[in-house]
Amino acid sequence: MRLRFVGKDPESGDHGCPAVWVDEDTKKLVIQGVTANSDTVSRTVRDSPLPAHESVVRLPQRMIPLLREALDGAEPE
Numbered sequence: 496m497r498l499r500f501v502g503k504d505p506e507s508g509d510h511g512c513p514a515v516w517v518d519e520d521t522k523k524l525v526i527q528g529v530t531a532n533s534d535t536v537s538r539t540v541r542d543s544p545l546p547a548h549e550s551v552v553r554l555p556q557r558m559i560p561l562l563r564e565a566l567d568g569a570e571p572e
Contacts, residue, residue: 498525499568502561504554513554515565522569524562528552 496518503514513528531539531551539551554562 496520501565501568503527504558506555506557513552513558515558515561517565517568524565524569526552526554528554 497520498516499519501515501517503511507513511527513526515527516525517523518525529552531553535553536545536551539545545551
């Protein structure tokens with residue numbers, strides 16, 4: 496697996512979260528974020544079931560530029 500680090504929340508300081516990578520082989524995004532609280536999870540499962548192997552994370556709005564960069568890097572060639 497070849498992960499390309501796109502960036503992390505500029506306000507996270509010495510903490511590593513949230514962050515985003517692009518898997519250069521599959522073009523999938525890898526996202527690290529704050530685990531959503533139970534209220535958020537209970538709301539999201541109304542729209543989409545949450546299997547045991549998945550999780551819901553929250554990303555701050557300031558991460559949008561990094562997500563856009565990651566999405567551009569994941570575009571098919």
